[in-house]
Amino acid sequence: MKTPLPQQLVNDDASLIRREVFTSTEIYQWEKQFIFARSWLFLAHESQIPNPGDYITTYMCETPVIVARGEDKKIHVSLNSCSHRGLPVCRADRGNAKRFICPYHNWSYTVEGALHTVPQEKKLTAPVDKTCLGLKQVPRINSYCGLIFGSFNEEIESLHDYLGDMRWYLDCMFDRYNSGVEVIGSAHKWRINANWKLPVENQLGDVGHGPYLHGSLLKGTPQVDELETFGFNVVPKPGHGLALRLMPENSPVEKCMWGTDGMAAMDKEVNQYLIEKHREVEERLGKVRGRMKCLTYGVYPNFSFLWGNNTIRITHPRGPSQIEYWSWWVVEKNAPDYIKRKLRENYTFFFGPGGVLEQEDAEAWSQQHKGSAIDFMDSTPLYYGLGAGDEQKHTEIPGLTGSCFNELYAREFYKKWRSDIEKGLHAQGLQK
Amino acid sequence: MNSELIMKVNPFYYREARLLDERCYQQWLALLSDKIEYTVPARHVAQLDNAKRETEAFLNREQEFSNQLLENGMEPPIRDEKYLHLMIRVMRSLKMIAWTENPPARTRRFVSNIEIVSEKENTIDVYSNTLLYYSRHEHDNYLYSYQRQDVLEKQPTDFRLLKRVVLLDNVVINSPSAGLFF
Numbered sequence: 062m063k064t065p066l067p068q069q070l071v072n073d074d075a076s077l078i079r080r081e082v083f084t085s086t087e088i089y090q091w092e093k094q095f096i097f098a099r100s101w102l103f104l105a106h107e108s109q110i111p112n113p114g115d116y117i118t119t120y121m122c123e124t125p126v127i128v129a130r131g132e133d134k135k136i137h138v139s140l141n142s143c144s145h146r147g148l149p150v151c152r153a154d155r156g157n158a159k160r161f162i163c164p165y166h167n168w169s170y171t172v173e174g175a176l177h178t179v180p181q182e183k184k185l186t187a188p189v190d191k192t193c194l195g196l197k198q199v200p201r202i203n204s205y206c207g208l209i210f211g212s213f214n215e216e217i218e219s220l221h222d223y224l225g226d227m228r229w230y231l232d233c234m235f236d237r238y239n240s241g242v243e244v245i246g247s248a249h250k251w252r253i254n255a256n257w258k259l260p261v262e263n264q265l266g267d268v269g270h271g272p273y274l275h276g277s278l279l280k281g282t283p284q285v286d287e288l289e290t291f292g293f294n295v296v297p298k299p300g301h302g303l304a305l306r307l308m309p310e311n312s313p314v315e316k317c318m319w320g321t322d323g324m325a326a327m328d329k330e331v332n333q334y335l336i337e338k339h340r341e342v343e344e345r346l347g348k349v350r351g352r353m354k355c356l357t358y359g360v361y362p363n364f365s366f367l368w369g370n371n372t373i374r375i376t377h378p379r380g381p382s383q384i385e386y387w388s389w390w391v392v393e394k395n396a397p398d399y400i401k402r403k404l405r406e407n408y409t410f411f412f413g414p415g416g417v418l419e420q421e422d423a424e425a426w427s428q429q430h431k432g433s434a435i436d437f438m439d440s441t442p443l444y445y446g447l448g449a450g451d452e453q454k455h456t457e458i459p460g461l462t463g464s465c466f467n468e469l470y471a472r473e474f475y476k477k478w479r480s481d482i483e484k485g486l487h488a489q490g491l492q493k
Numbered sequence: 494m495n496s497e498l499i500m501k502v503n504p505f506y507y508r509e510a511r512l513l514d515e516r517c518y519q520q521w522l523a524l525l526s527d528k529i530e531y532t533v534p535a536r537h538v539a540q541l542d543n544a545k546r547e548t549e550a551f552l553n554r555e556q557e558f559s560n561q562l563l564e565n566g567m568e569p570p571i572r573d574e575k576y577l578h579l580m581i582r583v584m585r586s587l588k589m590i591a592w593t594e595n596p597p598a599r600t601r602r603f604v605s606n607i608e609i610v611s612e613k614e615n616t617i618d619v620y621s622n623t624l625l626y627y628s629r630h631e632h633d634n635y636l637y638s639y640q641r642q643d644v645l646e647k648q649p650t651d652f653r654l655l656k657r658v659v660l661l662d663n664v665v666i667n668s669p670s671a672g673l674f675f
Contacts, residue, residue, distance in 0.1 A: 078593050154664070156540030246559065246568030247537035251666035256631075277591040278581075385665060390569040398567065414671040415533055415572035417582060420593045423669035427633075 064088060067486065071479040075472035076446030082475075083433035088482075089381035095485025096362050096478070097122035099214045101223050103364035103375055104128045104138060105206040105389065108243035114157040114172050119248075119387075120377045121211060126199060127151045127161065128209065131173040136204070138211045139174035139196035150196065154247050161196075170196050177406035206235035207242070226297035227360060228237060228461040230305075233350055237342055244373070248387040251414040255426035256433070257363060257378035258478075260386060263422060264357045264365035264374070265302035266294030266470030269447075274421050292356070294470045296452075297460035302470035306354040307458065314339050317352050319369070321489030331403045334396070349457050359470075361477060370412045371404055379426035382430060386423075388413050416429035445471050495612065502619055502645070503607055505652050510602040512675050518583040521674065525652040526646050529539065531579060533572040533659040533671060534561040554660075562658070571661075571671050584671070598629040600673075616655060619643045622675065625632075627668065635668035637661070639675060 064087045068080045068227060082088060084328045102121045105128045109117050116129035118141060125141040127150075139147045143163035150161040150170055160169040169178045174196035182189050201212040203220035210220050217223065224231065235242060253260075257311060263270070272285045279285055291306040320334040343351035358366035363376040371392055377385040390408050392401050412419045433443070448467025455462045463469035505524075512521045534569035544550040560566030562583040585672045587595040606622040659675040 152538065153540035154537040158540070208502055233651050246561075247535060249535050249569070250664065251668070251671065253669045277585045277588045280590070311604055351518035364613060368626075398565070406573060409569055409571060409573055410578055413569070413571060417672060418587065422671040424593045481555060 066483045067479045071475045072442075072447060074446075075475040075479070076444065076449055077442040078445055078475055079442045080433040080435075080438050081109070083258065083430055084381055086381055089378070091482050091485060092378075093122055096214075096481050097160075097166040097378075099212075099217065099481065099485070100362050101201075101210040101212045101217060101220055101360075102362070103360065103373075104202075104209045104211050104371070106244040106389070107136070107204060107209060107243075108241075108394070109155070110136070112157065114159060115155075116151065116158060116172060117155045118151055118153070119392070121199070121213065122378055124171060125149060126211070127174075127196075128211075128415045129158075129172040129174075129179055133173070134169075136202055137173045138199035138202050140199070142196070143168055143170075144176065144194040144196065144310070145179075149424045174198055185314075206231055208235060211423075224298070224301070224360065225352070227301040227303075229350075229459055230238070230295070230297060230303055230355065230358065231360075232346060233353060233355055234366065234391075237345065238338070238393045238395070239341060239345070240393060242391050244389045244391050245401075246390060248375075248386055248389050250383065250387050251423075252384060253384050253386055253423045253427055255384055255423075255430040256381055257376045257384050258372075258474075259429055260376045260422070261359055261363055261365065262471045262474060263426070264367065265359035265474055266296075266357060267468075268294065268304040268356050270290055271467040274425050275418050277421075278417060286355075289465050292465045293462050294465070294467060295455075295458065295460045295462050296469055296473040299473040301359060301452070302474065303358040304356040304465075304470070307349075308352045308354065310352070312352060317354065328403055331400060333399045338393070350484040359474075361474070367412060370408045372412050373406055382434070386414075445475065495609075498612065498617065498632070499607070499652065502617070504611060505645070506604045506607055506621060508529075508617075509654075510604050511512075513547070514600050514602055516586075516597055518586055519560065524652075524654055525576060525579065525612070526655045527576045529576050529654055530656045531572065531574040531659075532561075532570050532657070533661065533675065534546055534558045534570040536661060538664055545582060558660075571666075572659075579674075582674075586603075593602060593672075596630065598627050601626040610652050615647055617645050617647065617652075619645055625673070627673070633669075637668065637671075637673070637675070638663075641675065 064085055065079060067286050070082050093198050104119055105117050110130040113130050113132045113134060116127050118127050127135050127139045127141050131137045141151050143150050146165050148163050148165050150163045156174055162169045166178050176191040176194045179189050181184055197209040200215045201217055203210055205224060207218055272280050287306060291308055294302060294304045296302050314336055318339040322368060355368040365374045371390055372388045373391050374388045377387060379385050388402050392404060409415060411417055445468050448463050452463040452467055452469045509524055539556045541551055555562055559568045561568050561570050585591045589595060604621050605626040608620045610618040610620055621641050623639055623641060627635045639662060640660040642658040643654060645652040646655040
């Protein structure tokens with residue numbers, strides 16, 4: 062059966078999404094070519110590779126890469142595949158190395174990705190031109206607030222412009238403290254049988270599901286009341302999104318600090334820490350952002366951040382029907398160990414592969430994927446129209462905003478998604 | 494090793510596994526000390542240390558958990574829980590709208606290789622292996638394989654679980670949740 066055109070998959074206001082968007086192998090190939098190969102993709106946080114030789118291995122969509130700090134102290138991103146026979150040259154999740162060595166014939170590469178040694182070379186009479194046999198480099202690399210992004214698209218706009226007004230919101234966490242933030246430990250990784258866009262759209266601003274899917278823990282809590290009163294979702298630039306609570310002016314500090322308030326209330330020291338930090342935050346980010354309690358963030362296409370539980374995450378696609386979800390813990394660098402431990406508990410108990418809330422999200426995404434894969438539903442697309450038309454500009458914060466249950470964040474994502482697929486298909490048509 | 498002790502430890506583990514497979518979570522809670530420390534460290538593919546080659550330390554598993562097994566380690570485990578957390582999980586599972594427990598999973602825990610590693614006055618250290626088969630909905634089926642490093646507190650007739658460290662054999666967990674009672 063022929064895959065429908067992008068305008069049939071997502072209607073003009075993106076209130077209706079055809080189900081094969083989440084299941085089709087052909088659409089997934091389009092996404093690889095026209096979205097993942099063309100966008101800025103999140104790779105790592107600079108705190109993970111502070112010293113020359115430090116590296117982590119990760120993926121750009123399904124493509125394995127090494128993100129390393131070179132001897133020149135700059136960040137280098139190489140494809141993890143030997144130029145000779147294609148084997149991975151780096152086989153650990155993280156570490157510090159002088160050389161990456163391919164197991165097969167022991168070709169070795171510098172951490173910057175240059176081919177250093179071909180052991181067979183001295184046994185041959187014909188020379189090997191090593192200069193053009195380095196590891197393939199990711200052509201564009203840039204950082205914002207320590208967040209390292211890479212792109213396969215040499216012509217892509219600057220990361221600064223790509224993020225646009227999302228930067229104003231990213232500052233809230235990544236430029237929040239005088240001492241900065243750090244990512245501690247390896248990523249928690251787990252597989253979910255779901256399409257990659259489902260966790261992404263959840264983190265873009267679907268806070269409305271909280272009291273329902275997570276009702277066993279959240280229903281009837283003051284946090285939910287606060288969310289429904291002061292919460293909304295924001296689209297600073299189509300494709301990116303976030304959800305937050307903007308507390309009214311002159312709210313007491315206890316009502317404004319961070320967003321781990323439910324858990325902080327249980328611990329005096331954390332409570333005190335958050336109050337002190339709130340003063341620092343007002344100084345650094347100003348009064349308006351001092352009243353903002355952010356919830357979830359999404360940067361197009363697959364980087365997410367869950368504010369109140371200190372986790373940054375990447376949705377790595379593994380085909381159209383599975384993801385490998387990666388979640389890292391991020392925390393203020395100079396926070397006392399006791400505070401860090403408490404915030405860590407606030408991450409792992411609720412989120413990550415063992416989290417009581419996260420397990421329910423995984424359930425929803427895999428069940429939505431099941432619902433997208435059934436036959437005879439071509440005329441029954443999924444409905445993304447809640448709140449359409451009531452979104453507006455806000456006087457205090459940048460971007461388009463919608464009420465807590467407005468699905469603006471998802472519509473703007475799928476409009477951008479459709480536009481990227483259309484552009485890609487069009488360009489291919491012209492090439493033919 | 495004290496064979497009488499093993500004769501008492503084995504039934505404790507078989508009973509625990511049966512209570513969990515039968516979803517008698519409140520009865521399972523009664524097997525825990527109220528001071529329980531329950532952790533599931535995260536594992537990663539570690540870069541081996543050339544300086545340790547030719548020794549068993551070269552292949553030491555602990556490096557795959559980085560500092561999580563140490564008292565003051567700061568890297569985040571997958572789970573780091575006390576009695577309260579486990580109690581919340583149990584209470585939650587009995588609610589109609591706990592969507593990951595309703596309908597409930599069908600599980601089977603195969604506990605083997607039960608080994609008393611050391612015995613102290615009030616406690617014993619016991620290692621065991623577990624294979625957990627998990628089946629939910631129509632055919633969402635997963636396997637979990639792990640070692641448990643437990644500290645059991647001696648009681649007049651049996652034991653209470655004082656500490657459990659669950660060492661999963663996966664780096665990438667191949668199931669949607671590690672929020673089970675392992």
